[in-house]
Amino acid sequence: MTDHSLRWGAEALWEQLTPQLPGLSVEVVARISSTNSALLERARIVTPPSEEGHVAQVRRSVESTAFGRRTADLQPCLLVAEHQTHGRGRQGRLWQAAPGASLTFSLALPLSPKDWGGLSLAVGVALAEALDPLGTPAESAESIEGGPSTSTRGPGQRLGVKWPNDLWLLDDEGGGRKLGGILIETVAAGSQRLAVIGVGLNVLPMSTSEVSTGYACLQEIAPDTTAPKVLSQVAKPLVDALRRFEREGFQAFAATFATRDILFGRAVLTTHPDVPEGIVTGLAPDGSLLVRTDQGVKEVGSGEVSVRLAPHQSV
DSSP states (O other), rough: OOTTTTOOOOHHHHHHHHSSTTEEEEESOBBBOOOHHHHHHHHHHOOOOGTTOOOOOOOOOEESSOOSSSOOOOSOOEEEESOOOOOOOOGOOEEEEOTTTEEEEEEEEOOOSSSSSSSHHHHHHHHHHHHHHHOOOOOOOOOOTTBBBBBOOTTOOOEETTTTEEEEOOTSSSOOOEEEEEEEEEEEEEEEEEEEEEEEEEEEEESSOOOOSOOOOGGGGGOOOOOHHHHHHHHHHHHHHHHHHHHHHHHHHHHHHHHHHTTTOOOOOEEEESSSSEEEEEEOOOEEEEEEEEEEEEEOOOOOOOOEOOTTOOO
Protein backbone atom coordinates (compact mmCIF):
# COMPACT_ATOMS: atom_id res chain seq x y z
CA MET A 1 0.00 0.00 0.00
CA THR A 2 1.06 3.58 -0.52
CA ASP A 3 2.49 5.11 2.64
CA HIS A 4 -0.02 7.83 3.32
CA SER A 5 2.26 9.33 5.98
CA LEU A 6 3.94 10.87 2.94
CA ARG A 7 1.47 13.44 1.70
CA TRP A 8 2.36 14.12 -1.91
CA GLY A 9 -0.36 16.58 -2.82
CA ALA A 10 -0.90 15.13 -6.30
CA GLU A 11 -3.96 17.26 -6.91
CA ALA A 12 -2.13 20.46 -5.95
CA LEU A 13 0.73 19.54 -8.26
CA TRP A 14 -1.72 18.93 -11.08
CA GLU A 15 -3.37 22.34 -10.56
CA GLN A 16 0.04 24.05 -10.54
CA LEU A 17 1.42 22.36 -13.66
CA THR A 18 -1.54 21.79 -15.94
CA PRO A 19 -1.67 25.36 -17.37
CA GLN A 20 1.68 24.64 -19.04
CA LEU A 21 1.02 20.94 -19.61
CA PRO A 22 -2.56 20.49 -20.83
CA GLY A 23 -3.73 16.91 -20.45
CA LEU A 24 -1.27 16.29 -17.61
CA SER A 25 -1.77 13.39 -15.24
CA VAL A 26 0.04 13.15 -11.91
CA GLU A 27 0.43 9.75 -10.31
CA VAL A 28 2.21 8.56 -7.18
CA VAL A 29 2.85 4.85 -6.80
CA ALA A 30 4.20 2.91 -3.86
CA ARG A 31 6.57 0.69 -5.81
CA ILE A 32 7.73 0.36 -9.41
CA SER A 33 10.76 -0.99 -11.22
CA SER A 34 11.63 2.24 -13.06
CA THR A 35 9.52 5.32 -13.67
CA ASN A 36 11.40 6.03 -16.92
CA SER A 37 10.86 2.49 -18.20
CA ALA A 38 7.15 2.56 -17.35
CA LEU A 39 6.57 5.78 -19.27
CA LEU A 40 8.67 4.69 -22.24
CA GLU A 41 6.83 1.38 -22.49
CA ARG A 42 3.49 3.15 -22.56
CA ALA A 43 4.67 5.55 -25.26
CA ARG A 44 5.76 2.66 -27.47
CA ILE A 45 2.29 1.15 -27.55
CA VAL A 46 0.96 1.53 -31.08
CA THR A 47 -2.46 3.11 -31.18
CA PRO A 48 -4.79 1.26 -33.59
CA PRO A 49 -5.77 3.32 -36.69
CA SER A 50 -9.39 3.39 -35.55
CA GLU A 51 -8.28 5.25 -32.43
CA GLU A 52 -6.17 7.93 -34.13
CA GLY A 53 -7.12 11.32 -32.79
CA HIS A 54 -8.82 9.79 -29.75
CA VAL A 55 -7.92 11.52 -26.48
CA ALA A 56 -7.82 9.08 -23.60
CA GLN A 57 -9.93 9.76 -20.56
CA VAL A 58 -7.44 10.58 -17.83
CA ARG A 59 -7.60 10.74 -14.08
CA ARG A 60 -5.76 13.96 -13.55
CA SER A 61 -4.08 12.98 -10.28
CA VAL A 62 -3.99 9.89 -8.11
CA GLU A 63 -2.02 8.37 -5.27
CA SER A 64 -2.38 4.64 -5.78
CA THR A 65 -0.61 1.30 -5.56
CA ALA A 66 -0.05 0.56 -9.25
CA PHE A 67 0.79 2.33 -12.45
CA GLY A 68 -1.33 1.94 -15.54
CA ARG A 69 -4.24 4.40 -15.52
CA ARG A 70 -3.56 5.12 -19.23
CA THR A 71 -2.34 2.69 -21.84
CA ALA A 72 -1.70 4.39 -25.14
CA ASP A 73 -1.60 8.16 -25.12
CA LEU A 74 1.07 10.82 -25.37
CA GLN A 75 -0.29 13.30 -22.90
CA PRO A 76 2.15 14.60 -20.29
CA CYS A 77 2.57 12.51 -17.17
CA LEU A 78 4.38 13.06 -13.89
CA LEU A 79 5.02 9.63 -12.37
CA VAL A 80 6.42 9.51 -8.83
CA ALA A 81 7.61 6.34 -7.11
CA GLU A 82 7.99 6.07 -3.36
CA HIS A 83 10.23 3.07 -4.01
CA GLN A 84 11.93 2.54 -7.35
CA THR A 85 13.41 -0.95 -7.30
CA HIS A 86 15.49 -0.86 -10.50
CA GLY A 87 16.14 2.79 -11.19
CA ARG A 88 18.61 3.45 -13.99
CA GLY A 89 21.32 6.01 -14.55
CA ARG A 90 23.47 6.69 -17.59
CA GLN A 91 25.33 3.76 -19.15
CA GLY A 92 23.02 1.28 -17.44
CA ARG A 93 24.18 2.13 -13.93
CA LEU A 94 21.84 1.22 -11.07
CA TRP A 95 20.36 4.17 -9.17
CA GLN A 96 20.05 3.19 -5.50
CA ALA A 97 16.98 4.46 -3.70
CA ALA A 98 15.02 3.74 -0.54
CA PRO A 99 11.40 4.54 0.39
CA GLY A 100 11.22 7.96 2.00
CA ALA A 101 14.96 8.54 1.71
CA SER A 102 14.88 9.30 -2.02
CA LEU A 103 12.78 11.27 -4.46
CA THR A 104 12.45 9.40 -7.74
CA PHE A 105 10.17 10.62 -10.52
CA SER A 106 9.89 10.93 -14.27
CA LEU A 107 8.14 13.55 -16.34
CA ALA A 108 7.05 12.59 -19.85
CA LEU A 109 5.99 15.20 -22.37
CA PRO A 110 6.23 15.84 -26.11
CA LEU A 111 9.13 18.18 -26.91
CA SER A 112 10.26 19.68 -30.19
CA PRO A 113 13.38 21.83 -29.65
CA LYS A 114 15.51 22.80 -32.62
CA ASP A 115 18.53 21.19 -30.95
CA TRP A 116 18.42 18.62 -28.15
CA GLY A 117 22.02 19.28 -27.11
CA GLY A 118 22.44 20.35 -23.48
CA LEU A 119 18.98 19.29 -22.28
CA SER A 120 20.32 17.39 -19.27
CA LEU A 121 22.39 20.44 -18.31
CA ALA A 122 19.33 22.68 -18.50
CA VAL A 123 17.46 20.26 -16.25
CA GLY A 124 20.38 20.19 -13.83
CA VAL A 125 20.46 23.97 -13.69
CA ALA A 126 16.71 24.14 -13.05
CA LEU A 127 16.94 21.66 -10.18
CA ALA A 128 19.97 23.33 -8.62
CA GLU A 129 18.42 26.79 -8.82
CA ALA A 130 15.18 25.53 -7.26
CA LEU A 131 16.93 23.77 -4.40
CA ASP A 132 19.71 26.32 -3.84
CA PRO A 133 18.25 29.74 -4.72
CA LEU A 134 20.82 31.68 -2.70
CA GLY A 135 23.67 30.73 -5.00
CA THR A 136 23.96 34.08 -6.77
CA PRO A 137 26.86 34.58 -9.18
CA ALA A 138 30.05 36.15 -7.91
CA GLU A 139 32.09 38.76 -9.74
CA SER A 140 33.69 37.43 -12.91
CA ALA A 141 37.22 36.05 -12.47
CA GLU A 142 39.99 35.37 -14.92
CA SER A 143 39.81 32.01 -16.66
CA ILE A 144 42.65 29.54 -17.06
CA GLU A 145 42.93 30.79 -20.65
CA GLY A 146 43.44 34.36 -19.48
CA GLY A 147 40.10 35.68 -20.68
CA PRO A 148 36.72 36.19 -19.01
CA SER A 149 35.84 33.23 -16.83
CA THR A 150 32.95 30.94 -17.69
CA SER A 151 32.77 29.80 -14.07
CA THR A 152 31.56 32.35 -11.51
CA ARG A 153 30.45 30.39 -8.47
CA GLY A 154 28.21 32.34 -6.15
CA PRO A 155 29.01 33.04 -2.48
CA GLY A 156 27.39 30.49 -0.21
CA GLN A 157 26.46 28.29 -3.14
CA ARG A 158 25.93 24.69 -2.06
CA LEU A 159 24.82 22.83 -5.19
CA GLY A 160 26.82 22.30 -8.36
CA VAL A 161 26.15 20.53 -11.65
CA LYS A 162 28.59 17.90 -12.88
CA TRP A 163 28.55 17.51 -16.64
CA PRO A 164 26.48 16.01 -18.10
CA ASN A 165 23.78 14.96 -15.64
CA ASP A 166 24.64 14.95 -11.93
CA LEU A 167 23.93 17.26 -9.00
CA TRP A 168 26.62 17.56 -6.32
CA LEU A 169 26.53 18.99 -2.82
CA LEU A 170 29.63 21.16 -2.33
CA ASP A 171 31.46 21.32 0.98
CA ASP A 172 33.36 24.12 2.67
CA GLU A 173 36.73 22.64 1.80
CA GLY A 174 36.15 22.75 -1.95
CA GLY A 175 35.11 19.13 -2.26
CA GLY A 176 31.74 17.61 -2.97
CA ARG A 177 29.54 14.51 -3.08
CA LYS A 178 26.84 13.28 -5.42
CA LEU A 179 23.33 14.40 -4.51
CA GLY A 180 21.29 13.36 -7.52
CA GLY A 181 21.19 12.30 -11.13
CA ILE A 182 19.22 12.91 -14.31
CA LEU A 183 18.38 10.41 -17.04
CA ILE A 184 16.77 11.70 -20.22
CA GLU A 185 15.40 9.31 -22.83
CA THR A 186 13.28 9.98 -25.90
CA VAL A 187 11.08 7.86 -28.10
CA ALA A 188 9.45 8.54 -31.46
CA ALA A 189 5.68 8.53 -31.10
CA GLY A 190 3.98 9.07 -34.43
CA SER A 191 4.85 12.54 -35.67
CA GLN A 192 6.07 13.58 -32.22
CA ARG A 193 9.02 12.76 -29.98
CA LEU A 194 8.27 12.10 -26.35
CA ALA A 195 10.92 13.08 -23.83
CA VAL A 196 11.08 11.26 -20.52
CA ILE A 197 13.05 13.16 -17.91
CA GLY A 198 13.97 10.96 -14.97
CA VAL A 199 15.22 12.52 -11.74
CA GLY A 200 16.64 10.87 -8.64
CA LEU A 201 17.50 12.97 -5.59
CA ASN A 202 18.87 11.82 -2.24
CA VAL A 203 16.68 13.32 0.46
CA LEU A 204 17.64 11.56 3.71
CA PRO A 205 20.77 9.68 4.86
CA MET A 206 20.97 6.18 3.41
CA SER A 207 23.47 3.32 3.33
CA THR A 208 24.92 3.01 -0.15
CA SER A 209 27.70 1.20 -1.94
CA GLU A 210 28.33 4.17 -4.24
CA VAL A 211 31.59 5.32 -2.70
CA SER A 212 33.44 6.73 -5.72
CA THR A 213 31.57 10.04 -5.60
CA GLY A 214 30.42 9.94 -1.99
CA TYR A 215 26.80 10.27 -0.85
CA ALA A 216 25.05 13.56 -0.11
CA CYS A 217 21.44 14.27 0.77
CA LEU A 218 19.22 17.33 0.91
CA GLN A 219 18.64 16.96 4.65
CA GLU A 220 22.17 18.27 5.08
CA ILE A 221 21.06 21.71 3.90
CA ALA A 222 17.36 21.55 4.88
CA PRO A 223 16.95 19.44 8.06
CA ASP A 224 13.14 19.30 7.90
CA THR A 225 12.89 18.32 4.24
CA THR A 226 10.93 15.36 2.91
CA ALA A 227 10.57 13.81 -0.52
CA PRO A 228 7.11 15.41 -1.11
CA LYS A 229 8.47 18.83 -0.09
CA VAL A 230 11.33 18.48 -2.55
CA LEU A 231 8.97 17.47 -5.35
CA SER A 232 6.76 20.51 -4.75
CA GLN A 233 9.90 22.67 -4.78
CA VAL A 234 11.29 21.43 -8.10
CA ALA A 235 8.25 20.45 -10.21
CA LYS A 236 7.27 23.84 -11.61
CA PRO A 237 10.84 25.11 -12.14
CA LEU A 238 11.52 21.91 -14.08
CA VAL A 239 8.50 22.42 -16.34
CA ASP A 240 9.40 26.09 -16.81
CA ALA A 241 12.92 25.07 -17.84
CA LEU A 242 11.72 22.46 -20.31
CA ARG A 243 9.41 24.91 -22.02
CA ARG A 244 12.17 27.51 -22.16
CA PHE A 245 14.62 24.95 -23.54
CA GLU A 246 12.11 24.06 -26.23
CA ARG A 247 11.92 27.72 -27.29
CA GLU A 248 15.50 28.90 -26.79
CA GLY A 249 17.77 25.87 -26.49
CA PHE A 250 20.72 25.41 -24.15
CA GLN A 251 22.10 28.91 -24.67
CA ALA A 252 19.31 30.22 -22.45
CA PHE A 253 20.90 28.26 -19.58
CA ALA A 254 24.60 28.55 -20.44
CA ALA A 255 25.41 31.51 -18.19
CA THR A 256 23.66 30.03 -15.17
CA PHE A 257 25.26 26.65 -15.79
CA ALA A 258 28.65 28.37 -15.65
CA THR A 259 27.94 29.41 -12.06
CA ARG A 260 27.20 25.78 -11.16
CA ASP A 261 29.85 24.02 -13.26
CA ILE A 262 32.01 21.90 -10.94
CA LEU A 263 34.40 20.67 -13.65
CA PHE A 264 35.55 24.00 -15.04
CA GLY A 265 39.32 24.39 -14.73
CA ARG A 266 39.74 20.87 -13.34
CA ALA A 267 41.83 17.98 -14.57
CA VAL A 268 39.58 15.14 -15.71
CA LEU A 269 39.84 11.62 -17.05
CA THR A 270 37.38 10.51 -19.73
CA THR A 271 36.49 7.29 -21.54
CA HIS A 272 36.57 9.08 -24.90
CA PRO A 273 39.31 7.36 -26.95
CA ASP A 274 40.65 10.68 -28.26
CA VAL A 275 40.46 12.55 -24.96
CA PRO A 276 41.76 10.31 -22.18
CA GLU A 277 42.64 13.28 -20.00
CA GLY A 278 42.81 17.05 -19.99
CA ILE A 279 41.62 20.29 -18.39
CA VAL A 280 37.98 21.36 -18.73
CA THR A 281 37.75 24.83 -20.28
CA GLY A 282 33.98 25.18 -20.57
CA LEU A 283 31.23 24.13 -22.95
CA ALA A 284 30.55 24.32 -26.66
CA PRO A 285 27.30 26.03 -27.75
CA ASP A 286 25.54 22.64 -27.95
CA GLY A 287 26.53 21.67 -24.40
CA SER A 288 29.48 19.45 -25.34
CA LEU A 289 32.37 19.48 -22.88
CA LEU A 290 35.53 21.34 -23.98
CA VAL A 291 38.72 19.67 -22.76
CA ARG A 292 42.20 21.12 -23.32
CA THR A 293 44.70 18.39 -24.20
CA ASP A 294 48.27 18.33 -25.52
CA GLN A 295 46.70 18.22 -29.00
CA GLY A 296 44.50 21.26 -28.42
CA VAL A 297 40.95 21.74 -27.18
CA LYS A 298 38.68 18.79 -27.93
CA GLU A 299 34.89 18.48 -27.75
CA VAL A 300 33.38 15.60 -25.79
CA GLY A 301 29.71 14.84 -26.38
CA SER A 302 27.63 13.28 -23.61
CA GLY A 303 26.63 10.07 -25.41
CA GLU A 304 28.07 7.06 -23.59
CA VAL A 305 31.18 8.88 -22.38
CA SER A 306 32.12 8.95 -18.72
CA VAL A 307 34.02 11.90 -17.25
CA ARG A 308 35.49 12.01 -13.77
CA LEU A 309 37.84 14.21 -11.84
CA ALA A 310 41.47 13.14 -11.98
CA PRO A 311 42.85 11.71 -8.71
CA HIS A 312 43.43 14.24 -5.94
CA GLN A 313 41.12 16.77 -7.63
CA SER A 314 38.42 18.40 -5.54
CA VAL A 315 35.47 20.35 -6.86
